[in-house]
Amino acid sequence: MDKIRLGVVGLGHRGRQMFHLSGISFDYVIPVAACDLFSRNWYKKQWLMDKPMAEYFPETEFYDSYDEMLEKAGLDAVLVETGADVHANFCVKALEHNVNVLTDIPVVANLEEADILWKAAQKSKAIISVGANPNEQKFACMLKDFYESGKLGKPYYMEAEYIHWSLPNSEFHKGITENGDWRKLLCPIRYCTHSLGPLLAILDEDLKEVSCFGTGQHADSSEYEEGNKKDDMSCAQFRTDSGVVVRLLRNGRCRAAIGNHNYRVFGTEGYMERIDRLDKPTIRFNSMKDNPELQEISGEFMPPAYADNPNAVGHGGMDYAILDKFFNALKNGLPAPISLKEGLAMTLPGIYAEESSKRGGEIVKMLYPWDNDWSTNIK
Ligand SMILES: NC(=O)c1ccc[n+]([C@@H]2O[C@H](COP(=O)([O-])OP(=O)(O)OC[C@H]3O[C@@H](n4cnc5c(N)ncnc54)[C@H](O)[C@@H]3O)[C@@H](O)[C@H]2O)c1
Secondary structure, three states: OOOEEEEEEOOOHHHHHHHHHHHHHOOOEEEEEEEOOOOHHHHOOOOOOOOOHHHHOOOOEEEOOHHHHHHHOOOOEEEEOOOOOOOHHHHHHHHHOOOEEEEOOOOOOOHHHHHHHHHHHHHOOOOEEEOOHHHHOHHHHHHHHHHHOOOOOOEEEEEEEEOOOOOOOOHHHHHHHOOOOHHHHOOHHHOOHHHHHHHHOOOOOOEEEEEEEEOOOOOOHHHOOOOOOOOOEEEEEEEEOOOOEEEEEEEOOOOOOOOOEEEEEEEOOEEEEEEOOOOOOEEEEEEOOOEEEEEEEEOOOOOHHHOOOOOOOOHHHHHHHHHHHHHHHHHHOOOOOOOHHHHHHHHHHHHHHHHHHHOOOOOEEOOOOOOOOHHHHOO
């Protein structure tokens, strides 16, 4: 494929950014179609944009119906950028039209969707890749290299936090929630992909059990927006069949601007962490194989392979890397850079964790569409 006719569904701030970056940075990508329920997101200047999307891309056709866009626009690929709890149906429809998909994360909202999407992907001639941009960050790249070089040894305990400063009355909050309610409603532990993705990339087995506790809400009830029932904090512990434990912390409420993404990985031969405090993300590591002393380097997001590329922007270059790898796979007929299997392996643990939390922390067994007994699992 020499040219890629690209569409997008979902023009909230994320969809606008990803489509804009695709359209301006890749000369072989033609931004032919864009879809949202709200035409203002295309025709009017929106939050964080210098001008309306329609002015950046006057040749692009706007649709308010996804089905119509899929029927009429002649797409090679679509970016699925709808709210975090409504991706699967858009992906399935695109795959049924043999349109290649780059979907944002989490990939599905429940086990039934996982089943349907898994089957649709297997039938389709198109590929589906998962836009797990934190898997492209410097820490994730270094961790993979460290593991593959043998310096980490076997990972036996890992932990991650994704903690956002919650500022309900800020301009940021207003901008980021004006197109949908999912940030208000989604159980925090379900947004687990940014944290689990980089860790699962060095595990050769799936997470198979979870126990999760939520704190409930501890501030005065008047401090929470209407409809917000999210725990102030949720904490899940996952375990693999061989006994590797992964702990994950996700917040609903947080009164401090601590860094969003933190990770610690303990291996039989070494250790690696990314700790983000005071806007100085830092990666530290050591290995008994070569250097037992803890070493320290800066932990910015920029994927090392893109560090010299002036086009590499968006979440510190991770967004560009995700798009570049996806478009490159389409151009060269390669497999999805981040497969649906990887996407589901980092998404389903959040769904099972929410279930455990609802059952008061009960241990819940976790199955995936590629497991033999999966069909017994779908309610
Ligand atoms: N990977 C990252 O770094 C990152 C960062 C932010 C957001 N995200 C993900 O990006 C996605 C979008 O986030 P957002 O903040 O822009 O969300 P949003 O809710 O602001 O925007 C979603 C848009 O989808 C549109 N939409 C919903 N149903 C539709 C339909 N049937 N047809 C057409 N349009 C429809 C809505 O009108 C809305 O404008 C989410 O899945 C989120 O998890 C990822």
